[in-house]
Amino acid sequence: MNLLLARRLTGTTGLAAAVALLLEVPLYFVYSGAPPASNVLSRLLIGVLALGCVLAFALSFRELVGQADPRHAWIGRFAGTAGPAYAVVTLVSSGLEAGAVIASDHPIDPTITVTGTYILYGAIGRMLMAMFLGSVGLAILRTSILPHWAGLLTCALALLNLAFLPSLFFGSTPAHFYAANGWGTTALMGAIFSWWLLGTSLALLRHPKPPTT
Template sequence: MNETLARRFTGTAGVAAAAALILEVPLYFVYSGAPPDSNILSRLLVGIFSMGFLLVLVTGLREIIKTVHPEYEWAGTLAFAAGLAYTTITLVSHGLEAGDVIATEQPIDPTITVHGTYILYGSISRMLLALFLTALGYAIARTGALPRWTSRSAYVLAAVNIAFVPSLFFGNTPANFYAANGWGTTALMGAVLSYWLLAMGITTLRSARTARAR
């Protein structure tokens, strides 16, 4: 793929993924108690779209890294693999949660563990996202494919995600900040990721001009 086209493609996907996540996260805070089915299904639907755009993003980033510096294609591939695993795990957890909502007539009580989805949303997702961010940060730092701040911020965000991996030892109450599916582990981290993706998407779009000049 042409480098300019790849950057535009990737940047657009990043902005779209960020927009979907920014729309999704507030839906977790609308109700203080058990949310109605409509709220759960709405946020899951938005989340499904966000993961689709994220999958396009990680694919495009690998293409950019391979084009700019083929020697570090392995790092781009590692980032792609981790990003793919993250989106898959998130989509699986979305599917499990949606299936439980559809199968019952009563809203799901968020204090009840449902088929271990809190582990998928929490520790597993945090680990995979940290791996993706670390590999991406390294690839960007070594290739200069994007501005330096993108690499440094990826490392910082990776460290924050790692810090939430042990949250599975602290229960599964969404109202708690540091819990397997607590609002810090899931909703807050989703919000941070969304704005980072927005900045990354805009930066990647702008970098298409430089690529075209080369």
């Protein structure tokens, strides 16, 4: 795989993931109370497709870094491990939630979650996302596959994810911003990641060659 192909593949898979995630996030805010099963299953289905594209984005990014500068291929490998780890953990939590919805004939009470999923969506997901974004940001800074400011922004988003690790001490009520599965910990951080992914992917596709430094 050459550098041009790696940039296009990374940009395309990232763009597909971003579009799917941006379609999913608003579904969390449609209902103020308990959402019906159709709403939960719809957003989970879109999320599963998005996570598949995130996995492909992370693996493509690993190849992109290796092609851009073999000296820093290890950073790409780190990102190519942390990204799929995040995707797999989130897919597991989505599967547990979907199973609970399918097995129930009642709307999902937003104050109740499947045991353990709020930790997978919350603190564990935030840690893995921080590792992924941190390695992507470092790779951008070291290889110049994107402008320097993009690397700094990505590293800042990694730190923002780390700030939500202690949320597991603040209950499990989704309506609370900083709860283990609160809307800030999950939906807001997911929305920020979606916009970051969209911008990064468009930048890779608009500039088939790395910017000059």
